[in-house]
Amino acid sequence: MGITVCILVLLFGYKAEVAAWSLSSLMALVCGIYYPVSILPFPLPEIARAIPLTYFLEYFRSFYGFNGGFQNVSGWGFGLIGLYLIVEAILFKAVIHRARKTGVFLKLSE
Numbered sequence: 001m002g003i004t005v006c007i008l009v010l011l012f013g014y015k016a017e018v019a020a021w022s023l024s025s026l027m028a029l030v031c032g033i034y035y036p037v038s039i040l041p042f043p044l045p046e047i048a049r050a051i052p053l054t055y056f057l058e059y060f061r062s063f064y065g066f067n068g069g070f071q072n073v074s075g076w077g078f079g080l081i082g083l084y085l086i087v088e089a090i091l092f093k094a095v096i097h098r099a100r101k102t103g104v105f106l107k108l109s110e
Contacts, residue, residue, distance in 0.1 A: 052080040
């Protein structure tokens with residue numbers, strides 16, 4: 001989430017910070033912090049499967065006897081984190097290159 005916010009700020013300026021806070025709040029609702037993902041309506045459980053936090057929350061719930069229906073939760077969670085880190089590192093490198101060309105660093109430092 002942090003790298004995504006940095007990418008958005010370098011692309012769109014400080015206005016992207018509002019979107020980042022909104023995105024993190026929506027992610028908290030969808031990934032199942034407050035309730036199991038299995039009770040969400042149809043499209044939301046599929047979206048939750050793309051968020052690594054969902055798998056770690058299901059892992060912790062399994063200690064209390066809850067079964068969320070996911071298999072190999074820690075493997076999926078760490079796998080998605082690794083995948084997102086690689087993709088975001090590539091995107092961040094491209095955005096840094098673009099920011100140097102366009103002078104965004106100077107605009108953000110004012």
